[in-house]
Amino acid sequence: MKEFLFVYRADYETYPSARKSPEEMQAITQKWMNWVAGIAAQGKLADRGNSLVPSGKVLKSNGSISDGPYTEIKESIMGYTLVKASSIEEATALANGCPILSVGGNVEIREIRAI
Amino acid sequence: MQQHELIPHLFRTEYSKIVAVLCHSFDLKHLEIAEDIASDTFLKAAETWGIKGVPENPAAWLYAVAKNKTKDYFRHNAVREKQVKETIRSNNVETEPDFEFTHQNIADSQLSMIFSVCDGDISPDAQICLALQILCGFSVEEIANAFLTNLATVKKRLQRARAVLRNGNFHIKTLVETEIKTRSDNVLKTLYLLFNEGYFSKTNNQLIRKDLCSEAIRLTSILVGNALTNTPQTNALLALMYFQSSRFDARTDEIGEVILLEDQDKSLWDNELIERGNHYLVNAFHGNEVSKYHLEAAIAYWHTTPTPERKWENILTLYNQLILIEYSPVTALNRTFAFAKVYGTEKGIQEAEKLHLNNSSPYHSLLGYLYANLDIDKSIDHYEQAIALTNSRIERQTLTKEVERLKRR
Numbered sequence: 001m002k003e004f005l006f007v008y009r010a011d012y013e014t015y016p017s018a019r020k021s022p023e024e025m026q027a028i029t030q031k032w033m034n035w036v037a038g039i040a041a042q043g044k045l046a047d048r049g050n051s052l053v054p055s056g057k058v059l060k061s062n063g064s065i066s067d068g069p070y071t072e073i074k075e076s077i078m079g080y081t082l083v084k085a086s087s088i089e090e091a092t093a094l095a096n097g098c099p100i101l102s103v104g105g106n107v108e109i110r111e112i113r114a115i
Numbered sequence: 116m117q118q119h120e121l122i123p124h125l126f127r128t129e130y131s132k133i134v135a136v137l138c139h140s141f142d143l144k145h146l147e148i149a150e151d152i153a154s155d156t157f158l159k160a161a162e163t164w165g166i167k168g169v170p171e172n173p174a175a176w177l178y179a180v181a182k183n184k185t186k187d188y189f190r191h192n193a194v195r196e197k198q199v200k201e202t203i204r205s206n207n208v209e210t211e212p213d214f215e216f217t218h219q220n221i222a223d224s225q226l227s228m229i230f231s232v233c234d235g236d237i238s239p240d241a242q243i244c245l246a247l248q249i250l251c252g253f254s255v256e257e258i259a260n261a262f263l264t265n266l267a268t269v270k271k272r273l274q275r276a277r278a279v280l281r282n283g284n285f286h287i288k289t290l291v292e293t294e295i296k297t298r299s300d301n302v303l304k305t306l307y308l309l310f311n312e313g314y315f316s317k318t319n320n321q322l323i324r325k326d327l328c329s330e331a332i333r334l335t336s337i338l339v340g341n342a343l344t345n346t347p348q349t350n351a352l353l354a355l356m357y358f359q360s361s362r363f364d365a366r367t368d369e370i371g372e373v374i375l376l377e378d379q380d381k382s383l384w385d386n387e388l389i390e391r392g393n394h395y396l397v398n399a400f401h402g403n404e405v406s407k408y409h410l411e412a413a414i415a416y417w418h419t420t421p422t423p424e425r426k427w428e429n430i431l432t433l434y435n436q437l438i439l440i441e442y443s444p445v446t447a448l449n450r451t452f453a454f455a456k457v458y459g460t461e462k463g464i465q466e467a468e469k470l471h472l473n474n475s476s477p478y479h480s481l482l483g484y485l486y487a488n489l490d491i492d493k494s495i496d497h498y499e500q501a502i503a504l505t506n507s508r509i510e511r512q513t514l515t516k517e518v519e520r521l522k523r524r
Contacts (some may be wrong), residue, residue: 034431034435037435037438040442041446041469042471043442115433
């Protein structure tokens, strides 16, 4: 079994988190929970990962620091998960049904190269 | 109680206490001697009570005899004891250990004994055998019956386990907080497995099964009774055991077939046990810790409440958390069942088919169950695979009946 990183990206501007009612927030949490647990139920979850706080900083080679990263690129990393799969195809199939897709986001699937 | 029932009954309840107190008083390396003394004590009881009648307080009589026999042993084996002393690094072993069979000493000794037996270096199966023999006073035959295995296998397991105990550096006399902390995960796991061995046992013998469950509850209660081991996790485990036990009589029919929760006669549920489960579940939530026992107990709690709102949503959430803590095929299947209850059969089937547990009988019976109202042929096909894969005769009967019922539709 190899390990793969799922990187969740979406546009914070259109990502429907902060403006939602508690019930709607609960429904979103439930969706993510069901989805991650669904991978765990297949015995393919390596690490459930985390979600990221929207605000951050970007440090560049010239020493400049900017608030970001969403000011410059439309899509931001929302979170990540580690899964186990025998191939990139299988890992990609696992990403099906990810709740990020239903809000116009995407999942990037990358194989982990063990160091 | 008739006299011929009294000694076996006392044997079950007092033998393990005597062994525990003796070991606690003169260390674990003497386990076999402690067992000999306890056995001799019961032999003497059988002889004496037959002639003179049963004493007023049989347990106290046994304790007194065991204590005298221990003193005798140490006097008459003074030479040997000297040798034993020399092999033990600390030279402070008393010639005559001083001890009393007080309530407190029995409880402390049994707690120490539980921690000695549940040694991570011993295989889980062997730990359970050892627990049944040393902590519960089961005979080798009874253990073999409970496991549906032969005497030789049980004896072998016990021998290996005892060798580990003898060679281990665990000192039963000085059970300290750090040892309790490092060992308690394993202790709880063994008690959990002991309970499950009874609850989901392969044997049909209801008596043996109930015995295993009540012994697991008794031992877990000892942990709850001591401040050092009265943790949220222990309370959660005890709550789980009580909730499960409350359905003991309802979950199988007269020929031993398992009845699904939703089809059970709820009037057979034992409300007193449910109440105890509630009590320990409340205790378990002092603090922020959420262990797998908390989650399983909470799931069992939802199952004991007849028809609450959002029952299956709550159960699914708990199973989601449980599968993230620890993967097991059983948890995966139970979670999928709850998922189907919340989101409907079709989504449930999609979720189930992702599991690919093709060699598992319960996997196919779940799919058989889910397909029953959508696609009878597929349902029958899955049930037949489940039948082919199961080792349990009872399970085969139950599933075959279901297939016949579907074929008549």
